[in-house]
Amino acid sequence: MAHSGRRPGESRTxxxxxxxxxxxxxxxxxxxATIRLIAARAGVDPALVHHYFGTKQRxxxxxxxxxFDVAAVKAQLLGPGLPGVGGRLIRYFLSVxxxxxxxxxxLTGIVRSATTDPDAASLLRDFLGRQGLFQLVGAIAPDRxxxxxxxxxxxxxxxxxxxxxxxxxxxxxxxxEDLVAAIGPPIERYLTGDLGSG
Amino acid sequence: MAHSGRRPGESRTxxxxxxxxxxxxxxxxxxxATIRLIAARAGVDPALVHHYFGTKQRxxxxxxxxxFDVAAVKAQLLGPGLPGVGGRLIRYFLSVxxxxxxxxxxLTGIVRSATTDPDAASLLRDFLGRQGLFQLVGAIAPDRxxxxxxxxxxxxxxxxxxxxxxxxxxxxxxxxEDLVAAIGPPIERYLTGDLGSG
Numbered sequence: 001m002a003h004s005g006r007r008p009g010e011s012r013t014x015x016x017x018x019x020x021x022x023x024x025x026x027x028x029x030x031x032x033a034t035i036r037l038i039a040a041r042a043g044v045d046p047a048l049v050h051h052y053f054g055t056k057q058r059x060x061x062x063x064x065x066x067x068f069d070v071a072a073v074k075a076q077l078l079g080p081g082l083p084g085v086g087g088r089l090i091r092y093f094l095s096v097x098x099x100x101x102x103x104x105x106x107l108t109g110i111v112r113s114a115t116t117d118p119d120a121a122s123l124l125r126d127f128l129g130r131q132g133l134f135q136l137v138g139a140i141a142p143d144r145x146x147x148x149x150x151x152x153x154x155x156x157x158x159x160x161x162x163x164x165x166x167x168x169x170x171x172x173x174x175x176x177e178d179l180v181a182a183i184g185p186p187i188e189r190y191l192t193g194d195l196g197s198g
Numbered sequence: 199m200a201h202s203g204r205r206p207g208e209s210r211t212x213x214x215x216x217x218x219x220x221x222x223x224x225x226x227x228x229x230x231a232t233i234r235l236i237a238a239r240a241g242v243d244p245a246l247v248h249h250y251f252g253t254k255q256r257x258x259x260x261x262x263x264x265x266f267d268v269a270a271v272k273a274q275l276l277g278p279g280l281p282g283v284g285g286r287l288i289r290y291f292l293s294v295x296x297x298x299x300x301x302x303x304x305l306t307g308i309v310r311s312a313t314t315d316p317d318a319a320s321l322l323r324d325f326l327g328r329q330g331l332f333q334l335v336g337a338i339a340p341d342r343x344x345x346x347x348x349x350x351x352x353x354x355x356x357x358x359x360x361x362x363x364x365x366x367x368x369x370x371x372x373x374x375e376d377l378v379a380a381i382g383p384p385i386e387r388y389l390t391g392d393l394g395s396g
Binding site for chain 1: 226229310312313314322352353355357361365366376
């Protein structure tokens with residue numbers, strides 16, 4: 001796309017729209033962030049947003065990209081061996097939210113939007129499924145990897161909702177290592193333990 | 199309020215607006231459900247919605263009431279003793295979503311809306327905090343009951359998101375008893391176990 005013959009001014013405008021869209025989706029969710037608002041924040045006409053990105057759905061999917069290298073994360077979590085993998089996953093998850101300012105509004109936007117928009121829901125399903133968590137779980141658990149992935153995913157979504165999106169105390173201000181100690185073992189049970197039936 | 203001198207026609211109109219608001223908040227979340235849409239579905243003028251309920255925030259808080267008897271639920275979960283309380287809590291939680299058709303859109307509406315609206319977020323915090331889960335946890339755990347309550351709450355919200363709101367497979371179609379077996383023990387650990395630090 002960078003070589004499609006766009007002039008530099010066009011690239012900058014496109015980038016400004018993308019940034020304003022990321023911020024608006026992050027703050028307001030898919031429904032709340034209107035094309036009109038995104039355009040106003042970027043200082044352009046709404047028609048230009050449609051010109052560069054098409055529909056609101058396509059704009060959302062274009063800008064909500066997460067810079068995760070799944071293979072690298074997998075190596076980091078599984079490198080030290082299986083024991084402790086639950087705690088390492090929680091520590092990694094918290095570090096993404098706590099320490100990567102540019103990623104947080106994107107993740108927030110995806111979770112917010114997934115509650116009402118089918119495209120965002122599909123993105124979240126991918127992230128928890130074949131594109132993301134499933135690759136980690138598939139490398140660990142030979143039995144019922146899909147169920148294990150969604151069990152882990154459900155705890156991670158709930159943690160994100162409580163700590164970052166809705167802000168429920170004392171979850172919101174808890175020390176990360178306290179959460180690693182409390183939530184790590186349940187996550188490890190979902191990943192490697194006996195699921196109790198099946 | 200039933201004795202405030204309203205004529206029967208007024209009560210019926212008010213009720214029709216409340217029902218249409220519950221359904222709209224449930225389907226579309228707080229932001230998506232506009233007063234105009236709620237009025238149209240109830241077959242009344244938007245001004246009448248404001249007349250009966252005031253602002254959209256007040257309408258939301260008026261109609262999103264959950265018919266839970268906390269004392270009765272507590273007795274049901276703790277009656278058989280402490281062991282197995284995690285599984286019983288999950289079974290109860292799933293039965294509310296699966297078997298009470300009128301409650302499901304309300305819960306969905308609260309979770310959806312809580313991701314963007316401060317009033318709905320406050321309602322969800324109450325439900326997981328002093329008004330709800332906290333009363334159960336307070337009766338079980340003398341140490342760190344607030345943290346235990348939000349840990350349980352985070353898993354329950356994530357389960358609701360994955361199974362009912364976003365619809366992630368195989369969580370969405372899993373047999374309830376498989377989920378009781380898989381998620382009950384982690385919940386029980388949050389309620390009664392060693393949280394690993396502190």
